[in-house]
Amino acid sequence: MNRYPHSTRLLVAIDCIIFGFGGEEIKLLVIKRNFEPERGKWSLMGGFVNEEEDLEVGAERILFELTGLNNIYVEQLQTFGKVNRDPVERTISVVFFALINIHNHDEESVRVHNAAWISLKNRPALIFDHEKMVEIALERLRYKAALHPIGFELLPEKFTIPQLQKLYEAIYDMKLDRRNFSRKILSTGLLVDTGEKNENSATKKATLYRLDKERYESKFHAFWYFMPDL
Amino acid sequence: MNRYPHSTRLLVAIDCIIFGFGGEEIKLLVIKRNFEPERGKWSLMGGFVNEEEDLEVGAERILFELTGLNNIYVEQLQTFGKVNRDPVERTISVVFFALINIHNHDEESVRVHNAAWISLKNRPALIFDHEKMVEIALERLRYKAALHPIGFELLPEKFTIPQLQKLYEAIYDMKLDRRNFSRKILSTGLLVDTGEKNENSATKKATLYRLDKERYESKFHAFWYFMPDL
DNA sequence: CCAAAAGTGTTGAGCTTACACCCATGT
DNA sequence: ACATGGGTGTAAGCTCAACACTTTTGG
Numbered sequence: 001m002n003r004y005p006h007s008t009r010l011l012v013a014i015d016c017i018i019f020g021f022g023g024e025e026i027k028l029l030v031i032k033r034n035f036e037p038e039r040g041k042w043s044l045m046g047g048f049v050n051e052e053e054d055l056e057v058g059a060e061r062i063l064f065e066l067t068g069l070n071n072i073y074v075e076q077l078q079t080f081g082k083v084n085r086d087p088v089e090r091t092i093s094v095v096f097f098a099l100i101n102i103h104n105h106d107e108e109s110v111r112v113h114n115a116a117w118i119s120l121k122n123r124p125a126l127i128f129d130h131e132k133m134v135e136i137a138l139e140r141l142r143y144k145a146a147l148h149p150i151g152f153e154l155l156p157e158k159f160t161i162p163q164l165q166k167l168y169e170a171i172y173d174m175k176l177d178r179r180n181f182s183r184k185i186l187s188t189g190l191l192v193d194t195g196e197k198n199e200n201s202a203t204k205k206a207t208l209y210r211l212d213k214e215r216y217e218s219k220f221h222a223f224w225y226f227m228p229d230l
Numbered sequence: 231m232n233r234y235p236h237s238t239r240l241l242v243a244i245d246c247i248i249f250g251f252g253g254e255e256i257k258l259l260v261i262k263r264n265f266e267p268e269r270g271k272w273s274l275m276g277g278f279v280n281e282e283e284d285l286e287v288g289a290e291r292i293l294f295e296l297t298g299l300n301n302i303y304v305e306q307l308q309t310f311g312k313v314n315r316d317p318v319e320r321t322i323s324v325v326f327f328a329l330i331n332i333h334n335h336d337e338e339s340v341r342v343h344n345a346a347w348i349s350l351k352n353r354p355a356l357i358f359d360h361e362k363m364v365e366i367a368l369e370r371l372r373y374k375a376a377l378h379p380i381g382f383e384l385l386p387e388k389f390t391i392p393q394l395q396k397l398y399e400a401i402y403d404m405k406l407d408r409r410n411f412s413r414k415i416l417s418t419g420l421l422v423d424t425g426e427k428n429e430n431s432a433t434k435k436a437t438l439y440r441l442d443k444e445r446y447e448s449k450f451h452a453f454w455y456f457m458p459d460l
Numbered sequence: 461c462c463a464a465a466a467g468t469g470t471t472g473a474g475c476t477t478a479c480a481c482c483c484a485t486g487t
Numbered sequence: 488a489c490a491t492g493g494g495t496g497t498a499a500g501c502t503c504a505a506c507a508c509t510t511t512t513g514g
Binding site for chain 1 (some may be wrong): 233234237238239240241242278279280281282283284285286306308309310311312313318319320321322324376453
Binding site (some may be wrong): 390392408409412413431432433434435436437 | 465469
């Protein structure tokens with residue numbers, strides 16, 4: 001059904017940048033290619049767009065395939081289209097980035113796909129232009145997390161303020177003042193005290209909070225400063 | 231050269247959102263289609279990606295074709311890929327947005343393409359999903375202009391602070407306090423007094439400033455608040 | 461001399477930062 | 488009891504928002 005007769009058709013791929021938080025540092029879920037080209041190298045999870053599939057649906061399909069998760073935070077990042085970015089054949093890649101709770105993914109899927117969580121900060125080289133994609137994704141994550149309450153997507157349902165602070169420190173690779181951070185976060189009114197305490201701690205047990213979903217939805221698009229000078 | 235044999239190839243288009251500033255309101259450069267489908271309706275300027283052409287290069291080609299301008303501010307916005315977004319044939323559209331000085335474009339090109347500057351705020355309906363594209367572009371413009379010194383791209387080389395203020399008021403569709411705005415802008419150190427005055431004014435002539443290019447480049451990626459509460 | 465727009469100064473409020481102390485827990 | 492990490496209070500400085508007055512120009 002080529003109804004715009006004189007135009008060239010191109011391969012369109014989707015690549016997914018999957019961020020997780022390990023408690024100390026930001027992690028990236030990547031696959032080790034067991035096919036050519038670049039067999040044995042690390043790569044983002046991706047796939048081609050199906051003929052009868054919206055881009056977002058494709059991204060969700062690919063994310064589900066690797067993680068077994070649905071209903072996760074996904075955002076379109078950017079489209080990469082340099083003529084020679086894929087040495088096999090010209091391919092346009094629409095890149096998405098996802099934030100998931102690292103403990104929720106399906107371990108079996110990850111094993112089957114030969115995937116692994118790697119450190120974002122000390123990551124190995126990635127194939128093609130995936131390196132650039134990750135750089136831009138990190139920039140976007142920093143941008144977004146400073147202005148919107150996005151970080152919660154990386155944490156479990158119930159979390160403590162010190163955990164949240166560690167997360168922000170990992171995202172921006174900087175230390176924050178405990179007292180000021182706590183006050184700023186609580187002042188948003190997004191956190192609800194569950195009454196429970198974090199039993200894992202060896203010292204004083206920290207309060208477990210959960211997100212106030214309604215407030216979260218309604219305030220998500222507001223412009224805030226979660227971070228001091230960036 | 232189909233070397234990924236079993237995958238579908240799709241049409242890939244580029245659409246351009248072109249913003250200009252008329253002195254009072256933000257304008258959009260659009261074309262009136264003289265071809266089917268949707269003949270006679272307003273549409274963004276666009277075209278298909280050439281086989282041997284990077285996406286950014288394609289966007290610059292399309293922008294040059296309509297405006298006669300090179301070296302303008304262009305940024306990739308997002309890619310639209312709903313299956314039925316183009317009724318003729320499935321087409322992925324990579325959307326760019328450009329900021330130009332409205333007085334610099336080539337009038338002849340605009341006439342040839344049956345194009346016109348329309349009001350952004352009171353715009354007529356656009357074809358396909360171009361309406362949504364413009365919405366998202368405006369959101370992005372507001373986002374970006376609040377944090378980065380991007381507005382200058384819409385003004386002439388030399389401009390006055392009141393002009394700049396009118397621009398920001400147009401972008402955010404709100405009134406700003408003259409004194410606070412002036413102070414905030416001057417405190418960035420981005421403006422250089424040219425020594426000249428705006429001779430067009432009927433009353434007190436305002437000082438003409440120009441951008442300090444070096445400072446602009448070096449501070450462009452800083453996070454700032456140009457605007458009060460959004 | 462008057463109207464209209466440009467330029468500048470001040471002040472109070474609120475926010476941010478930097479800092480110190482107390483509490484809970486396990487060893 | 489002590490080490491470790493969690494929780495809260497406060498004061499100083501700074502930025503921002505709100506506001507009023509003076510200057511320049513053309514008519």
